[in-house]
Amino acid sequence: MNFENQHPKDGEIGPNAIVVYVGKEKAVEGDSNKEVEVESHDEGDEYTEPRPIVEPWQMETPPPKIIMDLVKTKLGVDISYSTALRGKKQVVTDLKGSPDESYKILRCYLHMLEKVNHALGASVEGFKVMRKVITMDATFLKNGYKGVLMSKTVVGDSSKIVFMTNRNTSLIKAIANVYPLAHHGFCIWHLSQNVKCYASNVNKDVVAWRFMECSRFYTVAEFNIAYASFTTRYPFAAKYLEESTQKERWARCVFPGDIYNLDTSNCVQSMNNVFKDAGRYSLILMLDAKLKKFSEWFNEHRKDAVSGSVANKLVPLVENYLHDLWATAAKLKVTELNGFKIEYNVIDSDGKSYLVKLRLRSCSCRFFDIQKYPCVHALVSFITFQKY
Numbered sequence: 001m002n003f004e005n006q007h008p009k010d011g012e013i014g015p016n017a018i019v020v021y022v023g024k025e026k027a028v029e030g031d032s033n034k035e036v037e038v039e040s041h042d043e044g045d046e047y048t049e050p051r052p053i054v055e056p057w058q059m060e061t062p063p064p065k066i067i068m069d070l071v072k073t074k075l076g077v078d079i080s081y082s083t084a085l086r087g088k089k090q091v092v093t094d095l096k097g098s099p100d101e102s103y104k105i106l107r108c109y110l111h112m113l114e115k116v117n118h119a120l121g122a123s124v125e126g127f128k129v130m131r132k133v134i135t136m137d138a139t140f141l142k143n144g145y146k147g148v149l150m151s152k153t154v155v156g157d158s159s160k161i162v163f164m165t166n167r168n169t170s171l172i173k174a175i176a177n178v179y180p181l182a183h184h185g186f187c188i189w190h191l192s193q194n195v196k197c198y199a200s201n202v203n204k205d206v207v208a209w210r211f212m213e214c215s216r217f218y219t220v221a222e223f224n225i226a227y228a229s230f231t232t233r234y235p236f237a238a239k240y241l242e243e244s245t246q247k248e249r250w251a252r253c254v255f256p257g258d259i260y261n262l263d264t265s266n267c268v269q270s271m272n273n274v275f276k277d278a279g280r281y282s283l284i285l286m287l288d289a290k291l292k293k294f295s296e297w298f299n300e301h302r303k304d305a306v307s308g309s310v311a312n313k314l315v316p317l318v319e320n321y322l323h324d325l326w327a328t329a330a331k332l333k334v335t336e337l338n339g340f341k342i343e344y345n346v347i348d349s350d351g352k353s354y355l356v357k358l359r360l361r362s363c364s365c366r367f368f369d370i371q372k373y374p375c376v377h378a379l380v381s382f383i384t385f386q387k388y
């Protein structure tokens with residue numbers, strides 16, 4: 001039999017395919033399509049616990065070199081590495097679905113998802129009260145297309161939305177096309193790893209750290225001083241920054257949208273770990289696997305969510321922060337500037353003076369403006385406002 005010249009038709013297991021389903025007891029040899037026992041059990045074997053059910057897409061196929069050995073052992077025929085690899089890829093497609101088919105039915109899938117999937121209702125509702133910063137990276141599609149899939153089925157375009165990415169070119173284009181009004185920031189950790197490569201004769205990690213420090217200043221004045229010092233000390237790193245990106249993409253103080261304290265895409269790494277296996281599925285199976293996980297999470301935390309008091313407007317992180325800050329705030333000197341506009345002047349412990357505009361939710365330190373919850377100056381102004 002000539003194994004080299006037989007090509008399987010689309011959607012069929014090729015005649016030269018050897019399929020070994022790890023986790024299932026049957027193996028199929030492509031040439032005869034008959035089922036062969038991988039593990040034999042003598043009659044009268046003791047009862048063993050049934051194996052957990054393994055979904056087809058969770059099964060693994062052996063590497064091409066092992067497939068070559070299997071063909072040699074079972075059929076006595078030598079096949080090339082490329083034939084073994086082609087057979088393996090065909091089997092993977094049969095098990096996990098083909099990328100082409102997935103993209104063809106994507107629109108129908110999304111339409112039906114909108115119509116019937118109530119599992120996502122909680123996340124859609126929840127998104128209304130969340131910070132509108134969507135963190136993405138470009139490592140999540142590992143199927144044949146390796147591209148970026150971006151759809152705005154649920155989240156409409158708006159200038160209130162911010163995307164945080166690892167500066168992947170495809171993501172930059174996709175976001176600009178699908179969400180032209182949204183703002184787009186770059187992960188400062190990823191950027192710092194590039195920046196540090198342009199500094200020589202210095203500790204590169206210190207350069208990365210100094211760059212990240214610069215990007216996190218709240219006021220333009222503080223940023224300018226720090227960035228001037230960075231430029232003097234690491235001119236090539238600064239030159240790279242000037243030539244490859246704009247400050248508005250990475251410096252918190254001049255970012256045009258509401259970015260809060262989110263400046264890295266590291267949280268995506270945790271999600272990528274959770275969906276490590278799903279990333280290898282074809283698109284629709286991958287979406288299914290992700291939806292299943294999200295439903296599980298929402299179901300798990302549903303009771304916690306409804307058990308909280310509706311009177312509590314703050315998330316625990318902010319509530320604890322304000323609680324700890326209260327004692328420090330209460331000691332600061334406050335002067336009312338405008339009772340109608342609710343404006344105060346606050347002298348901080350370092351002797352500097354700050355202007356707080358409570359009605360506008362603003363402070364000249366700009367923490368309140370960017371983080372959207374009170375700084376120590378705004379807190380003491382609020383305490384004073386409550387008293388009088």
Ligand SMILES: [Zn+2]
Pocket residue numbers: 354363364365366367368375376377378
């Ligand atoms: Zn302040």
